[in-house]
Amino acid sequence: MPMSDREYVNFSENHELNHILKKHGKSQSQKDREELKKLGVTAKAKLEKKILKHNDFEPFVKDHLKYLD
Template sequence: MALSDHEYVNFSEDYELNYHLRKVNKQESIANRSTLRTMGAELKARLGKTFLTHKEFHAYILTQIHRLS
């Protein structure tokens, strides 16, 4: 069964990035959203994927939490 669009992170939407920042108690700032976009590109390259699920991305954020303020 295919995943719905809601399962995937839309890196062009600030509110989706803010959602991930809130989940890890980090500031919803321009700098942090930019860092998340960079981290998303890194993870996509590492996994060889075009799209990331929220679950995949959240797990990666937890390993890179030191990069966020």
């Protein structure tokens, strides 16, 4: 059974990045969305994946919270 699009992080959708930021009590600013995009590139490289599931990305976000407003 193929996985749903909902399981993957879409870094080109502001509302999806805002949801991640809001979940962690962070600002939904352009600066923080850009920071998540950069973090996504790092996570993809470390995990050797072209696309990330939310549960793959979550640990990277938690480790990076101090860099977000």
